[in-house]
Each structure stands twice: as C-alpha cells, then as structure tokens.
Amino acid sequence: MLKLFKYGHRCNSLTFLRLTSIERKKIPIVSEDLHDYLFKNVSRSPLDKNRYIIENVEIPELPKLYSEGNILKHFELLGKEMNMTYDNYLLKAFEMNDIPKMPEEWNFDVGWTKYDLINNCPKKVDYPEDDFLIFDVEVCVKDGRLPTLAVALSSNGWYSWCSERLIKNTPVPPYSKINHLIPLESSNGNNKEKVVIGHNISFDRSRVKEQYYDHPSKTAFWDTMSMAIAMYSVSDSQTTFYDKKDYNIAVHSEHSWLEKWKESVTKYNLKDLYNFLVPLDDEKRINIDKVARDLFIEGDIEQIRDEFQYLTNYCANDVLATLHVYQKMYKEFMYRFPSEITRYGMIKMANVYLPINQYWHTFQEHCDNDSKEVTSGLHIKNTYEKDPWMFDCDWSNDKNLHLPKWFLNCFPKVKGKNLDDAEIKLRSNELPKVFGVCYGIYPIHFIKNYGWGYLKPIERNGILPKKLPVFDVYNIPEKEILNVINDNIKKGMSEQEEKNKPVGRVGSFLFYRLPHPTNGAGNVGAIFSKSYQSLFESKILTPTRGTEIANSIINDLIKTMYWVSFRKRFEDELPIWKDDKCDNGVIAPSVVPAGTITRRSTHKLWLTATSAKKDIIGSNLKSLVQAPQGYKIVGADVDSQEQWLAAIMGDSIRKDKYIGDSLFSYLVLMGNKNEGTDLHTVVAKQSGISRNVAKILNYARLYGSGPTHAASVLIKHNIPENQAKELAQKTFEKTKGKLGVYLELNQKYKEFFLPWYKNTKEKSDWESLVFVNNRVFVKISDEVNKKLDRNIVRDEFVKYARTSLTNDIPNSEMENFNLLLNSIYKDCFKNTQYKLFYGGIESDTFNFLNLILDEPELRTPVLKCKLGNGFHPRPKYSVGSLQFLNYFKRSITNWVIQSSAVDFLHMLLLNMEWLCQKYNIDARFCISIHDEVRYLVKDDDVHRAALALNLSNLMVRGAISQALGIYQIPYTTAFFSLVDIDTILRKEVNEVVTRPDQTTVESGVALTYDEVFEKTQGKLSN
Structure with a gap:
C-alpha cells in the first residue's frame, strides 16, 4: 500500500541558507590530487562545481600514509604505531598484582638504591632499569626547588634516591645544574622507551636529569592526576555545589540531582582521589598520612635528615597510593578515552622544554627595580589619612598580590587573573574616591x-x-x-x-x-x-583630581600589577644550567597535560602569561625563552581553530554534508573583514551594534552564553538596559536562530513526507527542517515553553493522504487503507521532543550541539573522548536530570568544542612527530599554548619543519572532516596562514621585545605556505 503515496513534484536538494544579502562566492578548495591523497579510498560524493573552485596550489612531497587514501584510518594506525610500547608498559603497570614488599629500612646513601625482591637487601644502582616505574619526588622547600629524596616502584622491586645535600650536608648550590637531578636512564646514551607514572608527574619530571639533555629522552611520563581531572573532577563553577553540606533537597528541589552527582565526582589531590576510588574494605587499602608533607614544606634539611625513615616511608606510601589509584582508573580511562592518539598527546604535552640564557638572572632584578621605581611615586599612601576621600579606604596589602586592598576592589575577579588585562569595575566604591x-x-x-x-x-x-x-x-x-x-x-x-x-x-x-x-x-x-x-x-x-590621581595611582599601579601577580610564579620555576657561567639553561616546567575538564594543559606561569605590552612590567616574560645558537623556535597558531570546529560540526548535519554549506561555516571560510562579509561585521550590521561588541557576543555565544549574558555585555558598553535586552534578543534570533519544538520523522515515511512538505509549506518551513545524517527533524511548534497538545503537521499530512487519495482507492482496499492511515498517524513521528534552532546563521552548529546532548554518552566527534562526570548529563529521566542540564548546558556545549580542539592538537603533535622522525628533521617539541605550537629546530631544518607543520595541519583537518562525513578541504584552512621562525617565544614575530639590558630583540620571520614551498621546493626530505 505504501506505493500509493506519490507526489507529483520532484523533491529538489536543499538550497543554500539565505539569511542575509551576502552573495555567495565559490569556495576555493585544494586540488583533486590532495583530495585523493586524503580521501581516495573513502566513498564520497563527486565535487560540486557550482559550490567550489579548485585553487592552484603547489603540492608538496607527500609521505605514504599508513592507510592510503583514508586519512582518518591513517591517524588510527599511526597512533597505534607511535604509542604501542608505551601502551604496553601502561598495561603492565595495571596488571601488576604482586606488589613487592616495602623495605623496613631505607638506605641512607647518595643516589639510587635498589631493594632485593626476596629479602629487601639494599644494592647501589646507577638508575632503575625497569620498563615502567611508579615514581614520587620530595623537596625540602626551605632549601629551594631541587630534589631531596625520591622513591620508585616496579614489578622488580623498590628503589630510593637521596640527594648529596641530604646525605653529606653539602651547601645549597647557588645555581642548579644537571648533576643535582635524579637520573632515570643510562649515562651512555643507549636508552630505551619506558613509562614513569606519578600523581602530578610533571612536578617529578622537572627534577629528572635526562629531561634537560640536548636530545629528547624516550621516557614517557604518565599523570594519574590528569586521568582523574578528565574523568572525575569538578569545575570552578561547580565547587560551591560540591562543598555544600547537609543540603536539604526537600527545600531545594531544583538541586535534586546533587547527592547522586556528588557520589560521582571528587577533588583530584591524591588523598581525596584515593578515598574516592579505594573502598574502606579493600585489602590493599593504606592510610595516607599527609602530616609528613608539612615537614618538607616547613622543616629544614636537618629535620628531614633526622626523620629520614619516617619521611621516606611517607614518600613510598604516596607511590603505593598512586599505583592503587592508577589501577583503579585504568580500565575506565581506556573506555572513556579509547584512542592511542589521546594517550600519545597527553604524554607529549607534558614534555615541555624551554631553552633560556643569561637574561633569566637579570629579569627579576630588572622587574623589581622598575616596580619599586613606579610605586615609590605613589606618595598618597603616606598621606591617605588626611585625604578627604580616601581616609577610610583599606590600605592594608593583599597577602598574595601585595597591593592595597582598596585598589584590588577596583577590578572584578582579580584572583587568578592577569591584572594587566583586568577592566576597571566602574561600580567599585573606591573609584569615585580615587578621582575625588x-x-x-x-x-x-x-x-x-x-x-x-x-x-x-x-x-x-x-x-x-x-x-x-x-x-x-x-x-x-x-x-x-x-x-x-x-x-x-x-x-x-x-x-x-x-x-x-x-x-x-x-x-x-x-x-x-x-x-x-x-x-x-x-x-x-x-x-x-x-x-x-x-x-x-x-x-x-x-x-x-582626575589627571593627577589617574596618572599617579591607577596607571602606575597597573604597570606593576602583572609583575606583582607573576613574580612568585617566576621564582617557583627551576632553571637548570648547562655551563658554569649560567649562560645556557633549560626549564622543564610542570605542565599538567590535562589540567581542566576540557583536557587543556595548564601551568600557572607559561600557559597564562600574556604577550609583551609596553609599560607593563614583566609582560615580556615569555620572551625569556630563547633558542640557543644554531637553533630557531618554529611554530604556528591554528587559525580560528574553535570557530572552524563549530562551523564544520554545523555542516555535518546539513543534508548534503558540504563544507561551507551552513552560513556560519561560509562566513568563517570566506568572510572578509575589508569587504564587510566576515561573521562579526555581518552580525553587527544585522543587529545594529558595533563590530567589536558583535565579536564579543559571537565568542560568548559559541561557548553557550544566552541572551541575558549578551544583554549584560551590551549594558557594559553603555547601551541602556531596555535597548540592550532588545538588541540581545535580536542578535540571537539572527545568529543562533529561533527555538522550536521538533520531532524526528520516521524513516519509512521520509520519501513521501518530504515532497508533500516542500510543496505545501512556506519556504521558511522547508528551510527549518533539520537533517542529521539520515535523520530528519520537523518543526511542530514555536511554543517551546508550552506542552505540545497537538501535532498539526502530522494531522495535515494524514488529512492530505486521506482527501487526495481516497478516490483512487478501490472499495476492496479501503479497510487496509484506513489501517495504513492509522499507522501513519501513530508512527509518522517518533515520540521524543527536541528543542532545536532554525532561521539563524549558526542554527546548524547549535543543533549539532543540542542533539549530541541526546546521546547516552557525550563524546568528542573525532577521537571519541567522553565528557567527565562533573558535567556529563545525568541519565535521561533520572531525578533532577533536566535541572542539571539547565545549570550546566553552557559548560557542556563549551566542552564539546574545546575538547575537540584538544583532539586537534593531539593529532597535530602526533603527525608532526612522525614526519620529523621519517625525514630526520631536527625538531623538538617546546610548548603548546592553547591554539599554538612551538618547536626548537636546528637552523638547517627550519624550513622543512615549517613544511611539516603545514602538511600536518592539512592532514589533521582532513581527518576531522572525514570523521564528520565531509570530504572537501577549503584552501583557506588547508595550511597555516603563517608559520613563525624566531629566536624567542612570542605571539607575533614583529612584537617589540626589549631585553633586560635594554637591547631590542630582532624580529623573526613569518612565512606563508607558498613561501615555505619556495624555500623547500616542497621537499620534506634532505
């Protein structure tokens, strides 16, 4: 009977979304040769020449892929190959059931001691030779930052290490050298791959000898704290919920999810994590004594020496606890993060290597002197008691920032923020007093x-x-x-x-x-x-007294704020010097490879430091990272990384799955600021606001901000409240779109329903349809806050079928026909309702993010990494699941994009390492700061490294596109817009940087892909 459902008009493919007067141009894409290199063996639609134009781009030397013509499969196989040994050792550590007995007495001697498996007899060794170690280092804080003692554990026994300072009471060295550190490898250079596991392992890695050698070590450091953060931690915004005690759910029904949620999350320090993971009745459970830690923080070396056995036992217990939590988390982590690329990326992100030189010594003194010079002019502090306005201000110093508390009150959320970037809080009660x-x-x-x-x-x-x-x-x-x-x-x-x-x-x-x-x-x-x-x-x-006080207080103190905020962080770094003059050194900072729920790496200094700013003392801190003679720092910023990811996610749910199909994607790829066709200008014009304000709103919206937040942003820009609310709503309707109630169309009725819908409904209704892979979602109502009493679309479809086809049905078939109509009435649409967007520039992207929330497990689209318990939506229909989603939906959608950006970075690091090994490019990973990567590269190899970066970018974008079902690579995103070749670490190669000796660092060079190709002739090989 279904053959009776025909429609006379052909159902054409979806047209482009037209929301503005922008005339779409053809999108330039890379050549067919490059497309074949990436996708030849993948089933894909032929190129639509009405949408795209081939860009004449030089094709570089293309390495043979692990899976030819299937770039996504290449990455899967490459990840397995590059991480195979490390994965095997991680598995061995998980399977270690027979834990060697802890020594009853620790050997008080310089260097490493191994304890025999049978009788725990101590034996001096140069270093632990095992494939994997559980490792912990302790430091006498009063002595400085060098290691005092350490303990390691393997399946072959226990190890302990003692510093010369601890055993022989040698003086604290004025400068730290490599020989003050802990060896984990052979001194003859014949080293193999091994894995070292620890909790906050980057702290321990910073005190390992081989991490400062000129050639990178093969030792991988694996962080149990990062495992815990990615799976079980809570965000800053959730801390208040986590810390609530004796919360009366009966009174606060909106928090009915709280109790179950708290059972699934924990703080990630070792003690809390251990108590969370290891049951009280576990036979392996130990008592974690954190009292001993205070001796390392507050005690001197003599006290530590006196309590050597007790404190080494404490360190060994931390090692044992780390092993326990690792083994408890291992299977769950492998399930949640199944890709070898993720594990490789986490290992690589911890291997930060920052070369420094003699300017490190003078930088602090220079900044301190400049700061004192500025603050000495603040004469008002000495006379404030007689000031007609400021006599009752709080002039006591903040204990952390060492600035007057009244001054800090002039800035919102000063804690943990770069104060040079802080905007003045105009509602502060202190500000009118400052200006008298x-x-x-x-x-x-x-x-x-x-x-x-x-x-x-x-x-x-x-x-x-x-x-x-x-x-x-x-x-x-x-x-x-x-x-x-x-x-x-x-x-x-x-x-x-x-x-x-x-x-x-x-x-x-x-x-x-x-x-x-x-x-x-x-x-x-x-x-x-x-x-x-x-x-x-x-x-x-x-x-x-506007000019006088503004210049003498606000401006002058702002000059010192950055250095005041970062001075302690600077002092906490551990520079290791390679020569007696301390002209050449290295910092291996304690970067946490997955320090947030989004799995971004974190470091309190290097990943929060800003670019150099004129007159802001200490803001040129990053430029202290300077390549040694014969090397350059080579790197690039991933262009509009998160916007591109959001755009391609939107394209992936369009009917035809073409890159640039959604208007948002088109504007990201083809928008031109000079022509007024970039996203920010288009939104500004449509909403009647400035481009700068539109830019702020666009990024806020991408990370889940709603109209209320948008209105508050507009109010800050001196737009009256009522007008701000109206503009915010208008902006959201133009960008995110309007919200409607949608139902999913049953697959078996699709070929009959769609032609009818297209030919009987308004064009706007047709364009409001949402296509996700093979699924179709139909807008049933605009009343998103009302209960859906009637499905008008279904009723009209059934009515059409009944009235238009009844005359063609013979009487003998009428009973069957009525049964069919009843079946359509019941089954035409699935029952689950969705709130989706339509009619907006970014509707497709936000529909992708909304629909992903409906999945039983929320994972990144590419490497399939699962969202941690802190933000993961509660099980559907469970108590409080809707309230939880209302609280944290913004953070969840933010996670999808930012965590996908981390996937991008991990893939880039993997492919770059493969190319450098394959073509003998002397390039060492330095650091990744959010969307940028930097390598230390030998002068002879800088241009080949730049080509490898460009090719890696192409391959990563190709793999992500393929994972989302898209097989076109636009030229505008295929390669980095610029690759920087520089002598120092800075955001832009032409950024003016002055050294402590007042000389100016020469500008670096920024090369386009064409310039890189010209210098290498497209050759990766020598």
Missing part, C-alpha cells in the same frame, strides 16, 4: 546601607533634626574636607539645592544622600553609570 568626586562644592562619601551621599558642614547654631543617627567614622580629616569645600567655592562651583533631608551625621558634617535617578530618597549604589552621565556633563558631579 564632589557633588556641587561638597565631597562625596559612601556609607554602607545608605549608599553614596555628600558631606555638608553643620552650620553654627544650626538646628539639627531630632534622632539623627551618628555614623562612626574613624579619624575623619575635617580640616581637609573644609579646605576642599572652600577651594571649590573659590573656583566658582555652585552649591546644589538639597533635594533630600540629611540621613545622618559624620563628625562635624551632615550626610545627605545623592538624588536617586528614579527614587529620589533611595540609595545610590554607583555614580559612574549611564544614569548619572548628565550630572557629570552639567558639572554637578565633578572629579577634582
């Missing part, structure tokens, strides 16, 4: 619970209101306040008519509230706001 604001002739003053007001002298013989409260203000400088009033009178400033009665008394003054813009007698919370702009313009509110 007066209302008419009277200085303004702030009183808690009363807001802003002004101080007017009590007239002699004046009659005071009865029961006027007296505000207790300590040491008010009455004489100085009167002087300000008299000076203002002399300047011809006018006294304002009192609109309110005084609300209190402050010393010899009456306190009047400032007039409230809407409620005359209400409290005024902020005067640097839109509401009071007219009072400033009419000189009723006047800053009396």
Whole structure:
C-alpha cells in the first residue's frame, strides 16, 4: 500500500541558507590530487562545481600514509604505531598484582638504591632499569626547588634516591645544574622507551636529569592526576555545589540531582582521589598520612635528615597510593578515552622544554627595580589619612598580590587573573574616591546601607533634626574636607539645592544622600553609570583630581600589577644550567597535560602569561625563552581553530554534508573583514551594534552564553538596559536562530513526507527542517515553553493522504487503507521532543550541539573522548536530570568544542612527530599554548619543519572532516596562514621585545605556505 503515496513534484536538494544579502562566492578548495591523497579510498560524493573552485596550489612531497587514501584510518594506525610500547608498559603497570614488599629500612646513601625482591637487601644502582616505574619526588622547600629524596616502584622491586645535600650536608648550590637531578636512564646514551607514572608527574619530571639533555629522552611520563581531572573532577563553577553540606533537597528541589552527582565526582589531590576510588574494605587499602608533607614544606634539611625513615616511608606510601589509584582508573580511562592518539598527546604535552640564557638572572632584578621605581611615586599612601576621600579606604596589602586592598576592589575577579588585562569595575566604591568626586562644592562619601551621599558642614547654631543617627567614622580629616569645600567655592562651583533631608551625621558634617535617578530618597549604589552621565556633563558631579590621581595611582599601579601577580610564579620555576657561567639553561616546567575538564594543559606561569605590552612590567616574560645558537623556535597558531570546529560540526548535519554549506561555516571560510562579509561585521550590521561588541557576543555565544549574558555585555558598553535586552534578543534570533519544538520523522515515511512538505509549506518551513545524517527533524511548534497538545503537521499530512487519495482507492482496499492511515498517524513521528534552532546563521552548529546532548554518552566527534562526570548529563529521566542540564548546558556545549580542539592538537603533535622522525628533521617539541605550537629546530631544518607543520595541519583537518562525513578541504584552512621562525617565544614575530639590558630583540620571520614551498621546493626530505 505504501506505493500509493506519490507526489507529483520532484523533491529538489536543499538550497543554500539565505539569511542575509551576502552573495555567495565559490569556495576555493585544494586540488583533486590532495583530495585523493586524503580521501581516495573513502566513498564520497563527486565535487560540486557550482559550490567550489579548485585553487592552484603547489603540492608538496607527500609521505605514504599508513592507510592510503583514508586519512582518518591513517591517524588510527599511526597512533597505534607511535604509542604501542608505551601502551604496553601502561598495561603492565595495571596488571601488576604482586606488589613487592616495602623495605623496613631505607638506605641512607647518595643516589639510587635498589631493594632485593626476596629479602629487601639494599644494592647501589646507577638508575632503575625497569620498563615502567611508579615514581614520587620530595623537596625540602626551605632549601629551594631541587630534589631531596625520591622513591620508585616496579614489578622488580623498590628503589630510593637521596640527594648529596641530604646525605653529606653539602651547601645549597647557588645555581642548579644537571648533576643535582635524579637520573632515570643510562649515562651512555643507549636508552630505551619506558613509562614513569606519578600523581602530578610533571612536578617529578622537572627534577629528572635526562629531561634537560640536548636530545629528547624516550621516557614517557604518565599523570594519574590528569586521568582523574578528565574523568572525575569538578569545575570552578561547580565547587560551591560540591562543598555544600547537609543540603536539604526537600527545600531545594531544583538541586535534586546533587547527592547522586556528588557520589560521582571528587577533588583530584591524591588523598581525596584515593578515598574516592579505594573502598574502606579493600585489602590493599593504606592510610595516607599527609602530616609528613608539612615537614618538607616547613622543616629544614636537618629535620628531614633526622626523620629520614619516617619521611621516606611517607614518600613510598604516596607511590603505593598512586599505583592503587592508577589501577583503579585504568580500565575506565581506556573506555572513556579509547584512542592511542589521546594517550600519545597527553604524554607529549607534558614534555615541555624551554631553552633560556643569561637574561633569566637579570629579569627579576630588572622587574623589581622598575616596580619599586613606579610605586615609590605613589606618595598618597603616606598621606591617605588626611585625604578627604580616601581616609577610610583599606590600605592594608593583599597577602598574595601585595597591593592595597582598596585598589584590588577596583577590578572584578582579580584572583587568578592577569591584572594587566583586568577592566576597571566602574561600580567599585573606591573609584569615585580615587578621582575625588564632589557633588556641587561638597565631597562625596559612601556609607554602607545608605549608599553614596555628600558631606555638608553643620552650620553654627544650626538646628539639627531630632534622632539623627551618628555614623562612626574613624579619624575623619575635617580640616581637609573644609579646605576642599572652600577651594571649590573659590573656583566658582555652585552649591546644589538639597533635594533630600540629611540621613545622618559624620563628625562635624551632615550626610545627605545623592538624588536617586528614579527614587529620589533611595540609595545610590554607583555614580559612574549611564544614569548619572548628565550630572557629570552639567558639572554637578565633578572629579577634582582626575589627571593627577589617574596618572599617579591607577596607571602606575597597573604597570606593576602583572609583575606583582607573576613574580612568585617566576621564582617557583627551576632553571637548570648547562655551563658554569649560567649562560645556557633549560626549564622543564610542570605542565599538567590535562589540567581542566576540557583536557587543556595548564601551568600557572607559561600557559597564562600574556604577550609583551609596553609599560607593563614583566609582560615580556615569555620572551625569556630563547633558542640557543644554531637553533630557531618554529611554530604556528591554528587559525580560528574553535570557530572552524563549530562551523564544520554545523555542516555535518546539513543534508548534503558540504563544507561551507551552513552560513556560519561560509562566513568563517570566506568572510572578509575589508569587504564587510566576515561573521562579526555581518552580525553587527544585522543587529545594529558595533563590530567589536558583535565579536564579543559571537565568542560568548559559541561557548553557550544566552541572551541575558549578551544583554549584560551590551549594558557594559553603555547601551541602556531596555535597548540592550532588545538588541540581545535580536542578535540571537539572527545568529543562533529561533527555538522550536521538533520531532524526528520516521524513516519509512521520509520519501513521501518530504515532497508533500516542500510543496505545501512556506519556504521558511522547508528551510527549518533539520537533517542529521539520515535523520530528519520537523518543526511542530514555536511554543517551546508550552506542552505540545497537538501535532498539526502530522494531522495535515494524514488529512492530505486521506482527501487526495481516497478516490483512487478501490472499495476492496479501503479497510487496509484506513489501517495504513492509522499507522501513519501513530508512527509518522517518533515520540521524543527536541528543542532545536532554525532561521539563524549558526542554527546548524547549535543543533549539532543540542542533539549530541541526546546521546547516552557525550563524546568528542573525532577521537571519541567522553565528557567527565562533573558535567556529563545525568541519565535521561533520572531525578533532577533536566535541572542539571539547565545549570550546566553552557559548560557542556563549551566542552564539546574545546575538547575537540584538544583532539586537534593531539593529532597535530602526533603527525608532526612522525614526519620529523621519517625525514630526520631536527625538531623538538617546546610548548603548546592553547591554539599554538612551538618547536626548537636546528637552523638547517627550519624550513622543512615549517613544511611539516603545514602538511600536518592539512592532514589533521582532513581527518576531522572525514570523521564528520565531509570530504572537501577549503584552501583557506588547508595550511597555516603563517608559520613563525624566531629566536624567542612570542605571539607575533614583529612584537617589540626589549631585553633586560635594554637591547631590542630582532624580529623573526613569518612565512606563508607558498613561501615555505619556495624555500623547500616542497621537499620534506634532505
């Protein structure tokens, strides 16, 4: 009977989404030869010449893939090959059941001692020769940052290591050298691959000798803390939920998910993680004593020496605990992160290697001197007690940042932020005092619970209101306040008519509230706001010392903030010097390879330091990383990485799966700022806002921000609240689109439903359809907040079938026909409702992100990494699952994009290492800072390394595209826009950087792909 459902008009393919007046141009893509290299053996649609144009690009030497014509399979096989040995050792560590007995007494001797498996007899060894080790290092903090003792464990026995300082009481060395560190490999250079496992292993790695050699070690460091963070940790925004005690779910039903959620997450320090993973009745369970740790932090070397056996046992117990948590996490981690590429990437991300030179020594002294010079000019601190405005400010220093607390209150969320980037908080109660604001002739003053007001002298013989409260203000400088009033009178400033009665008394003054813009007698919370702009313009509110104080306090302190914030972090680094003059050294910083839930690497200094900024003391810190003679630092920024990922995700759910099919993707690939066709300009024009504001909103929206947040951003840019809300809603409708209720069309009715829908509905209805792979979602209603009582689309379809086909049905078939109509009525659509977007520039991307939330397990599209418990949606229909999703949906969608960006980076590092090995390119991984990678490369190989980076970018983008079902590579993203070749670490090669000796570092070189090809003739081989 289904053959009866025909429609006279042919169902054409989807047209391009047209939401603006932008005329689409053909998208330049790489040649067929490159497409065949990547996708030849993959089933794909022929090239659509109406959409794309072949770009005439030079083809480089192409290495043979592990799977020819299938780039995704190549990466899978390459990951297995490159990580095979390390994976085997990780498996061995997991399978180690017979744990050697811990020694009853530890050998008090310099260097390594191995303890016999049978009787624990100590034997001196040069280093542990085992394939894998569980490892922990302890440091006497009062001595500095060099290792004091260490313990290691393998299936072959226990090991301990002691420093010469601990055993022989040698002096603390003035400079750290390689021979002060812990050897883990043979000194003859014949080293094999091994794995060293530890909790926060990057701290221990920084104290391992071979990590500072000129040629990279084959030892891989595996971090159990990163495993825990990726699976079980909570974000900063969730900490308040995690720390809630005795929470009454009956009262707070919106948190009904909390109890079950807390059972699935933990803090990632070793003790908390151990208690989370190891049951109390586990026969292997040990007691973790963290009291001993305080001796390493607060005790001196003599105390550690006296407590040697106790403290070495403590270290050994940490090793045992690390093994336990590793074995508890191993299977789950392998399930959640199945790709060898992920494990390779985590190992590589920890192997950071930063060359430094003699400027490291003088940098701190130089910054300290500059900072003192600036702050010495802040004479107001010595006289603030007599200042008419700032006498009651908190001038005590913050214990961490060593700056006046009142000053830090001028900035939002100062803690952990680069203060040079912080925007001034205009609602701060300190700011009007800094600028000495007066209302008419009277200085303004702030009183808690009363807001802003002004101080007017009590007239002699004046009659005071009865029961006027007296505000207790300590040491008010009455004489100085009167002087300000008299000076203002002399300047011809006018006294304002009192609109309110005084609300209190402050010393010899009456306190009047400032007039409230809407409620005359209400409290005024902020005067640097839109509401009071007219009072400033009419000189009723006047800053009396704007230039003087702004220059002497705000600007000067901002100059010092960066260095104040980063000075301790700088001191905590461990530079290791290779020569007696300390002219050449290396830092192997303690980078956590997966330090966030999104699996981004973290480091408190190197991954948070900003680019050099003029007059900001210490901001050129990154430039201290300087290539030694004969080498260059070569690297690139992944162009618009997260925008490209978001765009291609949107394309992947379009009907035809073409790159650039969605308007968002097209704008990312083809948008031109100069032509006014880039995403930010298009959104700005459609929403009536500036391009800069549109750019802020675009990135915020990409990471899950909603209209409310967008409105708050607009308000900060001096747009009135009502207008801001209207603009935010308009912007979201143009970009994200409108939200509708969707149902999935049953597959067996698709070929009949779609022609009917296309020919009977409005064009906008047809364009609102959502195609995901072979699935079709149909908008049933715009009322997303109402219960769906009726499926009008289904009813109309059934009605069409009944009325148009009844006459063609013979009476003998009428019963079957009615049964069929009933079946369509029941089964045409599946039951699950979806809230999806339509009609917006970015609708496809956000629909991809919304639909991925419906999966039982939320994983990245490429390497299939699973979201950790902290943010993973609760099981469908479980208690509180919807409330949980409402709380954290923004963070979850953010994770999909950012964690996919980490997949991109891991794949790039893997492929780059393969090419460098294959073609003998002398390139060593230096560091990755979010979307950029840097390598230390021998001068003779810099251009081949630049070509390898470009080819790796092409191959990674090809693999990600293939994973999402897309087989076109646009020329604009195929290669890096520029590859930097430089002598120092900096964001841009032409960034002006001044050394501590006041000389300027020469600019580096930034090469396009064509320039790299010209210099190498496209050859990776020598």
